[in-house]
Amino acid sequence: DGGITQSPKYLFRKEGQNVTLSCEQNLNHDAMYWYRQDPGQGLRLIYYSQIVNDFQKGDIAEGYSVSREKKESFPLTVTSAQKNPTAFYLCASSKEVKRGYTFGSGTRLTVV
Amino acid sequence: QQQVKQSPQSLIVQKGGISIINCAYENTAFDYFPWYQQFPGKGPALLIAIRPDVSEKKEGRFTISFNKSAKQFSLHIMDSQPGDSATYFCAAGRGSTLGRLYFGRGTQLTVWP
Numbered sequence: 001d002g003g004i005t006q007s008p009k010y011l012f013r014k015e016g017q018n019v020t021l022s023c024e025q026n027l028n029h030d031a032m033y034w035y036r037q038d039p040g041q042g043l044r045l046i047y048y049s050q051i052v053n054d055f056q057k058g059d060i061a062e063g064y065s066v067s068r069e070k071k072e073s074f075p076l077t078v079t080s081a082q083k084n085p086t087a088f089y090l091c092a093s094s095k096e097v098k099r100g101y102t103f104g105s106g107t108r109l110t111v112v
Numbered sequence: 113q114q115q116v117k118q119s120p121q122s123l124i125v126q127k128g129g130i131s132i133i134n135c136a137y138e139n140t141a142f143d144y145f146p147w148y149q150q151f152p153g154k155g156p157a158l159l160i161a162i163r164p165d166v167s168e169k170k171e172g173r174f175t176i177s178f179n180k181s182a183k184q185f186s187l188h189i190m191d192s193q194p195g196d197s198a199t200y201f202c203a204a205g206r207g208s209t210l211g212r213l214y215f216g217r218g219t220q221l222t223v224w225p
Contacts, residue, residue: 006155033212040121042217043156043201050211058212090155098144098163098207103155 002027006091006104013085013111021076021107023091032074033092033101036060043090049074078109085111115139116204118216125223131189133219135202138183142214144207147176147187150199150218159200160187163207192223 004025013019023032034046045058049068063082068074074093078085088108092101118135125131137145146161162169162176162185169176175188189196199220205213 031211035215040217042118043215045212048212092155096207097205097209097211097213098161100146100158100161101148101156101213103148103157105155106153 004091004093004102004104006089006107008107009105011107011109013109015111016080018080019078019085019109021078021089021091021109023074023076023104024072025074025093025102026072027093027095027102028071029093029095029102030071031094031096032068033094034058034064034066034074034076035090035092037088037090037106046076046089085109113138115214116202116216118202118219120219121217122220123222125192125221127192127194127223127225129192129223131187131192131196131221131223133187133200133202133221134184135186135204135216136182136184137204137214139204139214140183141206142204144205144213145176145178145185146203146213147174148201148203148215150201156199156201189221192221194223194225197221197223 007022033048035043047066049055065077091104147159148156149159150156173190178185199218202216203213
């Protein structure tokens with residue numbers, strides 16, 4: 001079955017360390033997205049990519065970086081520059097917007 | 113500027129009642145309006161979506177009503193059940209692109225048995 005996989009489900013890091021969250025899809029979707037979810041804030045877009053080797057900043061890109069070297073993969077790095085990184089991170093993919101997004105099950109990052 | 117505004121933030125409904133969540137959007141270029149349902153610890157899942165050429169779409173107990181002139185759309189959940197307790201997000205975007213959706217801030221629905 002096709003789907004989108006995020007790993008790990010839970011991640012703990014010390015303050016000041018960079019951490020990379022994995023997102024892989026086998027749906028043959030062209031577009032991939034990273035969202036951050038905080039209570040009461042909804043889903044805020046960090047970065048998105050419409051094609052391999054290209055990506056665009058979303059609404060809260062500061063302190064994050066991404067790469068899109070393969071169609072199937074869109075890893076997100078949370079850098080030490082991100083002031084408040086503890087959150088639930090969601091990856092999504094889409095063939096085109098009108099077909100909707102498929103979301104992964106998320107990674108909960110806790111920085112201590 | 114928030115592209116999609118959603119209300120209420122939380123909603124408590126008795127089993128069997130009707131749950132209503134409202135959204136308003138800014139950009140008249142938007143032509144795709146989905147609703148997502150999210151259970152705790154999971155990713156959101158597409159529930160139902162509508163295009164602006166129709167005023168209503170129904171799937172089972174879930175109905176989207178769309179008012180193009182007012183730039184508003186709403187989700188109605190008929191005969192609400194405890195299993196419907198979840199967070200609901202509305203969204204809007206341009207459907208014919210590989211671009212992005214703009215999400216509302218979500219509504220936490222609790223259905224009491």
